[in-house]
Amino acid sequence: MNATPPDSAPSAPAVLPDPALNRNDFRTIVELVDPGVRVLDLGCGDGTLLKLLQKHKGALGYGVEHDPNRIMDCIEKGLSVFQGNLDEGLRDFEDQSFDYVILNLTLPEVHKPDFVLNEMLRVGKKAVVCFPNFAQWHIRLRLLFLGRMPVDPIIPHQWFDTPNIHHLTVCDFEEFCGRRNLVIHRRGFFRTLAGGRVQESMLFPNWSASFALYVLGHNA
Amino acid sequence: MTPHSAHPPEDKPASAAGSAGLVVPQHVTLFAPPATLKLASGAEFGPVTVQYETYGTLSPEKDNAILVCHALSGDAHAAGRLTPEDKEPGWWDVAIGPGKAFDTNEYFVICSNILGGCKGTTGAMSPNPATGRPWGTEFPMITIQDMVAVQKALVDHLGIRRLLAVSGGSMGGMQALEWAVSYSDMVETIIPVACTHRMSAQGIAFNEVGRQAIFADPNWNCGDYYNGPSPDSGLAIARMIGHITYLSEKAMHRKFGRALRHRNTYAYNFETEFQVESYLHHQGKKFIQRFDANTYLYITKAMDYFDLGAGFPSLRASLKRLKAKTLLVGFSSDWLFPPNDMKEIANALRSNGADVTFLVIQSDYGHDAFLLETEELTKALRPFLRYARRHVADRRDRANETPPLSGGEVPVL
Known part of the structure; x- marks a missing residue:
């Protein structure tokens, strides 16, 4: 049996770097999880991150999403998705049944962030949370000098049609974790969603970082 | 957040969808002596004549076959028309045909009348070979498991070793679930719609x-x-x-x-x-x-x-047998088989680490929605089946990369 002739083989997609990995949030999460982990992505959208985790880390991944159109996108990618609303909690999910529970760029959209974060650490051994930092200096200056709710690449919505109902800052989140006695295993700060680099520590992150990513756990 | 396209480019508009055309019902007699069908009740039964229809073309690799299972009052006539003058098409014509959810340009769709039916398959109306008179209440009690055993024999008869999908609504969904646990190595995917794991x-x-x-x-x-x-x-x-x-x-x-x-x-x-x-x-x-x-x-x-968990410590334990990729679709206003029943299946499967997706389509139509909410159902079914087909082809390609042992059959690509 001859091997497939090279000219008939389509350009092997595996060799190409995944363009989605240009996203700092996606790349950081893919890098930080161990191979073969069980992950739950809350508000998984079109499933891009789950697909990356499956492809690059062989993760057993499940998504939760409420938008039917986005669920169809996940189905197209062959992913396992549950239609559901995060504010109703994760009552269908057993305690500590996942290695990681991810909430990527969805925290400001949930009605009960405190409850959702609590549920994440009930169901998962670790929680990964990434959110836009409302105290980044662009946003501060816009609010200070223009007196208008900021609309920029970090928060690209007008006040009247934003899905974000709980804006927060790096300082707010750190303080919240302290108050809830949560352990911060890792931090990642970055200035743009795609491009640039992710820094574990940044000078004045609450002023400089556009996005912050945290890996959280319970106190042992 | 990432931009996404709600409609993949391959999706044709609904207007491009056509009819499965004129179809001819077919018959086969299975479990003829000395073979018998062992029923769940313990009784032995046979022979069983099965009426079935097929739509589309079976691929040379026989890897594009989809079994569609009908509900309580359905029959083998799922799509197309029996005569040119036929006023009513088959019961799931909205979903089966060229460009439809079960795209007959792509897939080979099979539908058979269930065991115990009155539409061409052996049932209470059929003559009892011993007396020549209709069975009536002498007909043995049958279960969903028995219906599926007959379908399995039909699939064997058609020379298909593995089904790309088994799908159906209501009692048809029960059959899809039963397929996945009884013949787990014969099903790539299942799509149970508006059904339950137990009555x-x-x-x-x-x-x-x-x-x-x-x-x-x-x-x-x-x-x-x-x-x-x-x-x-x-x-x-x-x-x-x-x-x-x-x-x-x-x-x-x-x-x-x-x-x-x-x-x-x-x-x-x-x-x-x-x-x-x-x-x-x-x-x-x-x-x-x-x-x-x-x-x-x-x-x-x-x-x-019907009770999928019967004989097992839990539904979850029973579903450990299931290997198929599963898409469960419920309808918000269905109170006969509420979406919550399907969620229980989905939760059990997820706890087992199975590949499962659970979708609830918002609808006011109640249980009937599975025959009416075609557009929404099609939106989920098409990408699901497309992925399954691609996945099967990829797996075959990978298997072909390693040279087969002598005498190995090389599929035509």
Whole structure:
């Protein structure tokens, strides 16, 4: 049996770097999880991150999403998705049944962030949370000098049609974790969603970082 | 957040969808002596004649076959027309055909009348070979498991070793689930729609009222009515009860409200006054022309026996047998088989680490939604099947990369 002739083989997609990995949030999460982990992505959208985790880390991944159109996108990618609303909690999910529970760029959209974060650490051994930092200096200056709710690449919505109902800052989140006695295993700060680099520590992150990513756990 | 396209480019608009065309029902006799079908009840039965139809073309690799399972009152005629003058297409014609959810340009779709049916497959109406007379209530009690065993024999007969998908709504969904646990190595994916893992007490209750209506009809005559008048009024009442459970309160109210049939004021008598009464009578009358009362008894009983977790410590333990990629679709207003039942299946599968997706389509149509919400259902089914097909092809390609052992059959690509 001859091997497939090279000219008939389509350009092997595996060799190409995944363009989605240009996203700092996606790349950081893919890098930080161990191979073969069980992950739950809350508000998984079109499933891009789950697909990356499956492809690059062989993760057993499940998504939760409420938008039917986005669920169809996940189905197209062959992913396992549950239609559901995060504010109703994760009552269908057993305690500590996942290695990681991810909430990527969805925290400001949930009605009960405190409850959702609590549920994440009930169901998962670790929680990964990434959110836009409302105290980044662009946003501060816009609010200070223009007196208008900021609309920029970090928060690209007008006040009247934003899905974000709980804006927060790096300082707010750190303080919240302290108050809830949560352990911060890792931090990642970055200035743009795609491009640039992710820094574990940044000078004045609450002023400089556009996005912050945290890996959280319970106190042992 | 990442931009996404709601409609993948491969999706043709609904207007491009066509008909499966003229179809010819086919027959095969299975479990002929000395073989017998071992029923769940322990009884041995055979032979079984099966009526089935197929749509589309089986690929040379025989890897594009989809089995569609019908519900309580369905039959093998799922799509297309039997004659050019045929007014009504098959029962799931909206979903089966070129460019439709089960795209017959891509897939080879099979639908057979269930064991115990009255539409060409051996059932209570068929002659008992020992007496030459219809079986009637001498026909053995059957279960969903038995129906699926017959379908499996049909699939074997067609030379198909693995089904790309098994799908169906309501009792058809029960069959899809049963397939995935009974013949787990023969199914790539299952798509159970608007169904449950076990008949609820409420479901059994409604079925029992339907059966009692038939028993109470003097024409039923203990099931021996094939030479005389049929228990039409009993069967019609059973169907009327069924129809109430298929519609949501909202859908019924929107469709009929309190509208009267002929006049604007009440007649103050027992004539058929309200539109909704007239609708139910019409459904009952239509049904007796095409269905058999004994068959109704047997099939409702088979549904009542259905319990995927039976014989196992839990539903989850039972579902450990399942290997297929699963897409569960429920409808928000379905109260006969509420989406929550499907969620229980989905949760159990997820706990097992199985590949499962659970979708609830918002609809006011109640249980009937599975035949009506075609557009939404198609949106989920097409990408799901497309992925499954691609996945199967990739796996085959990978297997072909390593040279087969001598005598290995090389599939035509």
